[in-house]
Amino acid sequence: MSRYLLRRLMQVIPLLFCIVTLTFALIHAAPGDPATYLAGDSASADYLKFIRHRFELDRPLPQQYLTYIDRLAHGDMGRSFTQGSSVAGLVRGRLGATLLLVGTATVLATVLGVGLGIAAAGRPHSLFDGAIGIVSLAGYSMPVFWLAQLLLLVFSLELGWFPTQGMTNVRQNLTGLPHLLDVGRHLVLPVAALTVQQVALIMRLTRAGLLEVLEQEWMTAARARGLPERLVIFRHALRNALLPVTTVIGSHIGFWLSGAVLTETVFGWPGLGRLTLDATLSRDYPVLLGILIAVSLAVVVANLATDLVYTLLDPRVRLA
Amino acid sequence: MLEQAIVPSRDSFWHRFRRDGGGLAAVTLLLAVIAVALGAGVLSHADPFHTSRQRLLAPATGHLLGTDALGRDQLSRVLYGGRTSLEVGVAAALLATLVGLAVGAVAGYAGGWLDDLLMRITEFFQVVPRFFAALVVVAVFGSRISIIILVLGLTSWTVTARILRAEVLSIRGREFVTGAIVIGAGRRRVLLRHILPNALSPVIVAGSLQVGGAMLAEAGLAFLGVGDPRVVSWGSMLQEAQRFMRSQPWLAIAPGLAITLTVLAVNRFGDALNDALSPRRRR
Numbered sequence: 001m002s003r004y005l006l007r008r009l010m011q012v013i014p015l016l017f018c019i020v021t022l023t024f025a026l027i028h029a030a031p032g033d034p035a036t037y038l039a040g041d042s043a044s045a046d047y048l049k050f051i052r053h054r055f056e057l058d059r060p061l062p063q064q065y066l067t068y069i070d071r072l073a074h075g076d077m078g079r080s081f082t083q084g085s086s087v088a089g090l091v092r093g094r095l096g097a098t099l100l101l102v103g104t105a106t107v108l109a110t111v112l113g114v115g116l117g118i119a120a121a122g123r124p125h126s127l128f129d130g131a132i133g134i135v136s137l138a139g140y141s142m143p144v145f146w147l148a149q150l151l152l153l154v155f156s157l158e159l160g161w162f163p164t165q166g167m168t169n170v171r172q173n174l175t176g177l178p179h180l181l182d183v184g185r186h187l188v189l190p191v192a193a194l195t196v197q198q199v200a201l202i203m204r205l206t207r208a209g210l211l212e213v214l215e216q217e218w219m220t221a222a223r224a225r226g227l228p229e230r231l232v233i234f235r236h237a238l239r240n241a242l243l244p245v246t247t248v249i250g251s252h253i254g255f256w257l258s259g260a261v262l263t264e265t266v267f268g269w270p271g272l273g274r275l276t277l278d279a280t281l282s283r284d285y286p287v288l289l290g291i292l293i294a295v296s297l298a299v300v301v302a303n304l305a306t307d308l309v310y311t312l313l314d315p316r317v318r319l320a
Numbered sequence: 321m322l323e324q325a326i327v328p329s330r331d332s333f334w335h336r337f338r339r340d341g342g343g344l345a346a347v348t349l350l351l352a353v354i355a356v357a358l359g360a361g362v363l364s365h366a367d368p369f370h371t372s373r374q375r376l377l378a379p380a381t382g383h384l385l386g387t388d389a390l391g392r393d394q395l396s397r398v399l400y401g402g403r404t405s406l407e408v409g410v411a412a413a414l415l416a417t418l419v420g421l422a423v424g425a426v427a428g429y430a431g432g433w434l435d436d437l438l439m440r441i442t443e444f445f446q447v448v449p450r451f452f453a454a455l456v457v458v459a460v461f462g463s464r465i466s467i468i469i470l471v472l473g474l475t476s477w478t479v480t481a482r483i484l485r486a487e488v489l490s491i492r493g494r495e496f497v498t499g500a501i502v503i504g505a506g507r508r509r510v511l512l513r514h515i516l517p518n519a520l521s522p523v524i525v526a527g528s529l530q531v532g533g534a535m536l537a538e539a540g541l542a543f544l545g546v547g548d549p550r551v552v553s554w555g556s557m558l559q560e561a562q563r564f565m566r567s568q569p570w571l572a573i574a575p576g577l578a579i580t581l582t583v584l585a586v587n588r589f590g591d592a593l594n595d596a597l598s599p600r601r602r603r
Contacts, residue, residue: 015444015447018444019448023456026456026457026460026461027460029460030460030461137584137587137588137591138580138584140587141532141536141580141583141584141586141587142576142580142583142584143536143539143540143543143555143558143576143579143580143583145540145543145558146558146572146576146579146580149558149561149562149565149572149576150572150576152565153565153569153572157565157566157569251446254447254448254449254450254451254452255449255450255451257449257452258449258450258451258452258540261451261544262540262543262544265543265544265562266562276452276455276544277544277545279459280455280456280458280459280544280546281459281545281546283459283460285456285459285460288455288456288459289456291452292448292449292452292453292456295449295452296447296448296449299447299449300447303447
């Protein structure tokens, strides 16, 4: 098992290598020079030279590339063009808040989605099933940031139940339990938006998976043996139905992280969103590359976790 | 009579499709969206880019959906926004389908090292988070609509490639393929005339579902403020609305509703297509 984990984690290396290489190629192929962009149009030649030197843009591209790879191997992702501080530090400082959003939403969505999926599959083509289907389709088709705006409009601006912006109440300097409760209150609406997006997919897949498994002959056999319906569903059918659900949850982490970035923009949540946006608008390539690497790593780790859950759900799956 | 039993007749697709009420409603809605987007100039005489002093007006008879912060007619912006959304959605999905077709067909039919290489590349593109990759590309090359279409198309072909490869692998061993080879058909002919036509249904379904994904991604980019400033986008309208959530909340309603309904129609159409094309693989 630990050997398997190690081997899978080693697969990250070629992945990072490809991402860095491709991004370097892209930046080099781009029209314009990052230094002129950083220094502004009216910058003097001396200042341009200073900027190029400071960000090591005056070195030949292969050398810039190798230096970057070497530093990355040591956990250093260079310095931000615009803020001057370390990219690794910037990303690490923001990643936590984003993962808190996505993690909470994924846990909630899995529980809710599987539950609703089971309920819908229990009475296929009933009114309830139809309603679930429509809600799922709508949730899947709605831009998550618009849902976030609607939640903000209704529950925050109109009803005043939840704060509109940020992660904490800046006016009060809370610590301990009150601080956690405060963060919790700020968490509700962004997490709700992300949860709806995820639930839509998870319950749809759970329902489809269950309906397919329930048609199998060994399901009839289980019922013929006189097993109560509850056991048939929860012990026999669900395990098999959840395999594709697990796969999809793992493979959608990247998509949900981008949903989180968009949702954060609506609620002023201090996660990767603001950092991503600023880096994109100011062409802060080191920060963008750092974010891309961090998110890709998150996707790989999620896929790994998916494999581990697989072995729990299906004893026939062996990791080797 | 006998022939009909063996060869599924062409209209069986329509027979199955027609029975799906939701699917028909989705097609109707989709056609309506396309008609409205194409006829935007006729339906609204206001220029979506024309600014005026009448800023942030509430919906009223002159401006049915009000005006935005620059005094532009909100209704005409919603109508023209449909063009951008449809254009990006369809073009990106087409591009993704073409790339996926090429990669999947070659990988499945050629096998060997070429298959291995193509599958490694596919795995790489599966892990790279599409939206973040799009942000990097837009930061580097600027936010022209063609760039957005290219990057969305080139990052979302993996599903199609994998589906097609699996189909090709399962079909290439069938008797009718062996028959074609025995008769003397060349590799290209076997692939293009015998295998691909039988593997296309799931590819079409995957392509139709990618349209909605590309539409949402385009709206997301525009919502972050990195959409193409030269076209009207529902996403950028929602970004502008964000500043006036307290005072003019209606600015966020129409564009959001427009994109939700459009993507919903596209996705439901994809589901209906799936049910009608592959009756055995029901949802």
